[in-house]
Amino acid sequence: MHDHSVHVQCSECPIRHRAVCARCETDELNRLEQIKYYRSFQAGQTIIWSGDRMEFVGSVVSGIATLTQTMEDGRRQMVGLLLPSDFVGRPGRATAAFDVTATTDLVMCCFRKKPFEELMATTPHIAQRLLEMTLDELDAAREWMLLLGRKTAREKIASLISIIARRDAALHLRRAGGKLAVDLPLTREEMADYLGLTLETVSRQISALKKDGVITLEGNRHVQIPDLDRLLEEAGDDSDGGMLV
Template identity: 80%
Template sequence: MDRRMTLKALYEHSNCDDCPIRHRAVCAHCEKDELEQLEEIKYYRSFEAGQTLIWSGDQMSFVGSVVSGIASLTQTMEDGRTQMVGLLLPSDFVGRPGREVAPYDVQATTDLVMCCFRKKPFEQLMATTPHIAHRLLQMTLDELDAAREWMLVLGRKTAREKIASLLSIIARRDASINKAGMAGPIVFDLPLTREAMADYLGLTLETVSRQISALKRDGVITLEGKRHVTIPDMGRLMEEAGDDTDGGFLV
């Protein structure tokens, strides 16, 4: 894969209603010109599936959030073992205000559109408008909770539980985006290859495949083709994941 990428900014929209940062910035304390300032330093970028947006150790020039598609954060050891350490779905934030250098690779797992802000101006804006900083702290705390929940998955769950955990995370996020409830069957397309799932779960792709087959055989999920998943009973899936069944909070 080519290490360089098209850095051309894509000013596709002059005003952007679907930008998650903007939505998040809109609150009782917002002032009109704060939004305008955000607009000024905002731009869009598209990436193809498989592209690496940022390499570990690179200078970071922007922060931003996922508009559509999926990005992933991965760490790699010298011998090639890789571990995905974050899965960024639409509305998730990317970047470390105040940091110069990226601590891990950021990849486009699917075709991806990002809403970006140039980093320096964004940091200045953060310094002058406290509620953006506050919002960012809340988002970072959410990420930290998610990372720590995932540590339990990586450290203590069996392969079957790991798969069920991943499916239930994706299903939950998907249902909340589509504003569907938890009741009734949930249907979605798996946005990850077996290999990407393996990298997220600390497994091999063969084990992922076997466990998905097993969940299918046992009626926990239904598969059409290799990617289209139906979950007839979300509670059952969460049991398989080893989670508290009642802890079904929507993020």
């Protein structure tokens, strides 16, 4: 579909970011220059919240946003993690029984809903592309459900790290000389919300994985993976899913 292999700074985006904005470079959506605009959010800023409606659809250019659902008593479950190139928003009727929050400073490439819908109706490509992306997300959600329902805390942590590593690899981010490394873009608490755990358990399991040599830590966020197969095994994934070349 896309060729994500470009590493240079995206020339179109008004801000600086680590990875090239794949969406901007190659996507069909890019044809829609007329109705496209960029929007920045600060870390911690809520973009929409339950009951409210989002007036745009768009994709993440840089930074990270999360979708979370919250119960009355405060229990929170993350239901979506939006990394660069991910799409949010629902053409057609409103969705949004969940919050969308920027966890880092965030730039999104947005399209106003109305004109976007009109364009979608006249351009089969757009709807098909969007369907493709939504189906990918649905697949990811289903793997996530397996994780939430059946995996142990240790497996959940290992899965999360390998998921982020996979995403990074897909965007051709850091792949420094054989040794695989990822930056966890989330706090322990956010990881806990992602995995359906408490932050204490997350911390303990990360420590355990470190002690067992599955990962090494540098600071709180930077994780090195000496042996990817080992990590995938810990994650309980039966297939590597062709993660890395």
